[in-house]
Each structure stands twice: as C-alpha cells, then as structure tokens.
Amino acid sequence: MDAVAEMNIPRLQQLVSVGLRRGSSPTVIVRMMQSALEGVYRPRPVLDSRTLDIALMVYRLGGRKLLYAVNHGLGLPSLRTLRNHMSFTKIMPTVGTISIEDIIHNICEVVLKPRDAAFVRQPLRGVSLLIDEVALEERTCHFRHNNSVGGLCWRHSPKVDLQLKTYADALKIAEKIKLEEVHLGKEMTVVSVSCFGESGTYPILALPTCKHVGPEESSTIYETVTSTWLEYAAAHVGMIWSWATDGESSRRKAGYEQFTREKLPRTSPIYGTVASMAGLNIFTGIHSITLDFDYKHIFKRLCTLLRSAAGMALCNGRIINPAVLTRFLARLPEQTDDSVRKLLFPDDPQDVPRAVELMEAIIEFLACDFGPVDADTSADLDSIRLLAVMLKSILAPFITPDMSLTEQMTHLSTYAHIAFTLFRMNRLTFMSNQLYGDSQSMIKNAFFCLAKQQKLDPTQRFFLFQIGDDPLEKLFGKLRMLGGHNSAMSYAQAIERLGHACDLQSVYLRQPDLTKARTDQHEAFRRC
Incomplete structure (x- = not known):
C-alpha cells in the first residue's frame, strides 16, 4: 500500500480492472502492481469512447509528440490505436468551381x-x-x-x-x-x-x-x-x-x-409578431x-466614422469629429491627453477592444455634469449626449451580462429609431448608406431570429451574441494556432x-x- 501511495503505477485502474475480471486474488493483484512498478508488466488501456476522445483531443491540440508523451507517461492510446478505432474528419476541398x-x-x-x-x-x-x-x-x-x-x-x-x-x-x-x-x-x-x-x-x-x-x-x-x-x-x-x-x-x-x-x-x-412592430x-x-x-464590425465602422475628419452630423447640424471629441473627452475624470489620443488615433483602426473603449468613453458623458457652460458648448454637449445614447443602445446589449433579453431588444430598438431619425435629417453627413443599412439589418435580423425561436421552442434559451459571424472568426484563430510558430x-x-x-x-x-x-x-x- 505504501508503494501505491508513494509511486505512480502506470494504468493502475486498468490493472485492477483486469485482475478483477480474471477473478484474481488480492495477492495476485498486488504482485501485478509490483511487476508494473518494475516495468515488467504493462496493462493495456481500456479503449472506451472517453479514452479515445481524450487521446484525439491531445493529438489535435498538441500533435504527435504530445500524444507520444502521454501514451508512454499516462497510458493513453497511441496514434496507431487511435487511427484503428476512430475516423478523422475529412473536409472535402473545392477543386475547380463549386460542387x-x-x-x-x-x-x-x-x-x-x-x-x-x-x-x-x-x-x-x-x-x-x-x-x-x-x-x-x-x-x-x-x-x-x-x-x-x-x-x-x-x-x-x-x-x-x-x-x-x-x-x-x-x-x-x-x-x-x-x-x-x-x-x-x-x-x-x-x-x-x-x-x-x-x-x-x-x-x-x-x-x-x-x-x-x-x-x-x-x-x-x-x-x-x-x-x-x-x-x-x-x-x-x-x-x-x-x-x-x-x-x-x-x-x-x-x-x-x-x-x-x-x-x-x-x-x-412569425408574421403576427414582426408585422406589428412599427417601422420594421x-x-x-x-x-x-x-x-x-457582424456587430463587432459595426462597432469598428462607427468608430472609424467618428475618427474621420468629416465626422458625424447630429442634431442642429452639429458635427462630432476628432477635434470636438478631443476637446470634451479630456474633461472626463479618467481620461488624459495621452489616453484620448490613443482612443481617437489608434495604431490599429481594426482593434475592436479599442473601438469599444472609445464608445464607452463617449457613453460616460451621460453621467457627467460639466456645470454652467456657454451656449455653443452646451449645444455640442447636447449632440455628444445624443450620440452617447445611440452608442449605448447598440453597445450595451452585447457587453452587459446581467441585461435581460427584453432589455437587450429594447436597447436595439432605441438605436434603430434614433439612427433612422438622424439619417432622415442629415442623410450622408450622418453616416454612409452602407453603414446605416448594415446596422439596421443586424438589428432586424436579431428581432426575426428571436421571433423564430419563440415559434420553434420558447423554452430554449436565446443568446444575442450568437448572431453575427464571430464563431467563424474564432475558427480562423484556431486554424492559425494549429500552425504553431508558422x-x-x-x-x-x-x-x-x-x-x-x-x-x-x-x-x-x-x-x-x-x-x-x-x-x-x-x-x-x-x-x-
């Protein structure tokens, strides 16, 4: 028993299982353990589905060398055994035109x-x-x-x-x-x-x-x-x-x-559900x-527009661009001149976390009180606060874990109505046709998918973050990861x-x- 407590006997579980199936006495089983400690006896692993799946996971994540190591050290099946008992997924490539x-x-x-x-x-x-x-x-x-x-x-x-x-x-x-x-x-x-x-x-x-x-x-x-x-x-x-x-x-x-x-x-x-929604x-x-x-691409494109010289025209013809945002973002408690520069002029414009940080910084204006200001500054602040409401309506549903599904859809509806009003007022000086249409289509699809889920099975859960093509982006990340250093x-x-x-x-x-x-x-x- 001291040997069992102090030493790692290879495949101990399999060894005892084999002994019990054979009807061996405790003395014989202990002798088998002693032989396993000395390397004389090596029990074969039990090839159940779980063991094979774990070996397959090790092989796909770490390659041949890692599977070889765990095969000799932990007793998992070898690559040859894996190939004999499992069929690997074979993706059919497209040679020529679509087939x-x-x-x-x-x-x-x-x-x-x-x-x-x-x-x-x-x-x-x-x-x-x-x-x-x-x-x-x-x-x-x-x-x-x-x-x-x-x-x-x-x-x-x-x-x-x-x-x-x-x-x-x-x-x-x-x-x-x-x-x-x-x-x-x-x-x-x-x-x-x-x-x-x-x-x-x-x-x-x-x-x-x-x-x-x-x-x-x-x-x-x-x-x-x-x-x-x-x-x-x-x-x-x-x-x-x-x-x-x-x-x-x-x-x-x-x-x-x-x-x-x-x-x-x-x-x-779903006609009775979606047809009753005004403006959908x-x-x-x-x-x-x-x-x-994809909602992450919508976030990036909104921030790219705000970072451009043309900016975004909002109420009363006020244009929100980097010059205006630099002046007001620096007044926020947690912002400095350096942090504002990184938000508005990032090294990588495609950086999604940086885009979210910019949107969150603008949303902070809703909770800030700048005290008495002149009429021109007040007009700019009103436009920025309207922009903050619009950005919060499209961002919060995707980054607020404790928000209910009803609250998420309400926020998206708020964005759709604000964007529609501003686009009707300012047209292309507000945002491009493509960005407006894509953001509205994303929200429309969310409402349609929710209505379809309610009709298919209302007891199943529906997660808003499952819209978009983010799972495919994660798959591409895995493809690059599987290449190791290359x-x-x-x-x-x-x-x-x-x-x-x-x-x-x-x-x-x-x-x-x-x-x-x-x-x-x-x-x-x-x-x-």
Whole structure:
C-alpha cells in the first residue's frame, strides 16, 4: 500500500480492472502492481469512447509528440490505436468551381456524423450560415483523392483542366498561371454553419479565391449552399434563419438582392409578431431568411466614422469629429491627453477592444455634469449626449451580462429609431448608406431570429451574441494556432486544419465535461 501511495503505477485502474475480471486474488493483484512498478508488466488501456476522445483531443491540440508523451507517461492510446478505432474528419476541398457533391459530403462529415455519434438526440435548432475569408499562401497543392491541382481561384480555374493525367497537363496549368488567365488563391472563402443554442461552428465549404469576385459569384454561393442545406440537412438539424457576413461589398450587394427580395407572407408563423412592430422592414429571402452583419464590425465602422475628419452630423447640424471629441473627452475624470489620443488615433483602426473603449468613453458623458457652460458648448454637449445614447443602445446589449433579453431588444430598438431619425435629417453627413443599412439589418435580423425561436421552442434559451459571424472568426484563430510558430498556410494545410478543428469540436460535443474543463482553463489563463 505504501508503494501505491508513494509511486505512480502506470494504468493502475486498468490493472485492477483486469485482475478483477480474471477473478484474481488480492495477492495476485498486488504482485501485478509490483511487476508494473518494475516495468515488467504493462496493462493495456481500456479503449472506451472517453479514452479515445481524450487521446484525439491531445493529438489535435498538441500533435504527435504530445500524444507520444502521454501514451508512454499516462497510458493513453497511441496514434496507431487511435487511427484503428476512430475516423478523422475529412473536409472535402473545392477543386475547380463549386460542387454540390462536395457540400453534401462536408455536411454529412462535419455536421451530421458528430451529432449522430453524440448518442443524444439534439433538438431542432435555428441555423445561421456564416461567410468570411482567411488569408492563404499563394501556391498550388496536390490532392491525391482525385489527382488534381488545388489552390487555384474557384472562379477562374474552370478555364483549365486541373486533373494531372500527363506531364503536359502540369505545364499547361503553369502556363495559364503565368499568363494570369488562372489565378492563385490569395484567400479562402469559408461558409460554416452555426446553430442557435450551441457553441462552435461547422465549416461546409472552403473555396480558394483571388479576391476578384463580385456580387454574381456571391449570389452563386448563397443560392448553392442554401438549396443544398434545405434539401439534405434542414430536416435533421434545423432551418436556415440568417446569412451572416462582415460587410464585404460584393457580399453585401448580393445579400440585399437575395434576402430582401420578397415581403414576409401573411401565412408565416412569425408574421403576427414582426408585422406589428412599427417601422420594421419585413422583406426577406426564401423561407424567411434574413441578412445579418457582424456587430463587432459595426462597432469598428462607427468608430472609424467618428475618427474621420468629416465626422458625424447630429442634431442642429452639429458635427462630432476628432477635434470636438478631443476637446470634451479630456474633461472626463479618467481620461488624459495621452489616453484620448490613443482612443481617437489608434495604431490599429481594426482593434475592436479599442473601438469599444472609445464608445464607452463617449457613453460616460451621460453621467457627467460639466456645470454652467456657454451656449455653443452646451449645444455640442447636447449632440455628444445624443450620440452617447445611440452608442449605448447598440453597445450595451452585447457587453452587459446581467441585461435581460427584453432589455437587450429594447436597447436595439432605441438605436434603430434614433439612427433612422438622424439619417432622415442629415442623410450622408450622418453616416454612409452602407453603414446605416448594415446596422439596421443586424438589428432586424436579431428581432426575426428571436421571433423564430419563440415559434420553434420558447423554452430554449436565446443568446444575442450568437448572431453575427464571430464563431467563424474564432475558427480562423484556431486554424492559425494549429500552425504553431508558422500561422501562414497553403490551401491544403488550411483544409487539413479545418478537419482538426472539427475533430476537436466533435470531442466537445460527445464529452460535455471536457468543454467545461477547457472553459475553466481558458478562464484561469485569462486571469493570469
């Protein structure tokens, strides 16, 4: 017993289990422990689903070397055992133009198979389709499953045969690239599926692109993925509620054309809810699909407008720009000249935390009393306070954890009405058509998704932060993380890393307690 207390016997649990199954006496079991301490006897690990899932998680997070170490030190299954007992997720790359067969394969492999393997029947969910790009290294790659060349832009690659049947085929592809008739992919456009009420996201389409794509190509993606999902997955997972994007121009134009084309029919289950909301645009796409824009990008664009020289025209023609904000922000108790400079002229204009800090600093004007001031200063303060109310209405619902869902939707409605009034008064001197339309579409989508959730299952929880394409941004972060010291990736490496990320997600779906352990670990790192 002292040896058991003082020394780490490898696979002690498995050793005792094997002895009990054999009907061994306590003396024999103790002798087996002594042999294990001396390295003479090594019991085999129990290959249950949990042990395999933990080994898979170790392999995907730490690679071969970490799995080798825990295999010898803790007795987890080896990589060979893992491959013999589990099937890894295989994302089908797009070689050439968009293929419906590839989308169907990815839906079955990434979405349906993990849900079936979880052995817990999942309720129908509302589905949001997310689309965004991640940077790629501009080089070709070879895919053995169809002996073809990948990494070429999906829009231009049909101009050449990508299958390598002869050496001349490779020379022809190289010549087309040299003549710029076929382009190398600079980015990978990813379409993924996120379910309301669930964490994570499921990539079902990955396209290399050269950036020279327009609304027509974006419409092709919208229509192809939507029709394929509705036919093969909607009955098993849930209907599409929205398409979310970051506001890229070609996708915006195609999105408005696709998802504001028809008025919500009176026979829709949510018509009685949304039609009674004064001023709400009830034009949608097929099956009441709405267009969504990521709220973090809306925050960044609002702050970019406030930081520009033109600024934002508010009530009585007052323009709020960096010159005005510099003068008033410096009066706030916790601000200095240096901090105000960092808020208004950041090193990285795309820094979301810095944008939120600027919005929070402006919101502080609602609680400040500057005492008696002259008429001109009072007019500026009134405009800034109106701006503060508008910014608080769109920011607070996403950063205030103790706010109820009713309060969140009330705040968003307040922003929509203030922005509408100011846009009618000042038009483009208030904000651009694109920013106004995108922010209003984001709020409209939130109300539509909430109404759909109430009709689908009012007992399920609805989280406002699940709108937008933030889960896809997190997935891109994982792809770069899986590269270790080299975050850059070719198209083939990106496809492989997508499969790794999906394997991790399927483990967390099958083993919910591992999800909690991962969350606790992240929280501990954050506090440190």
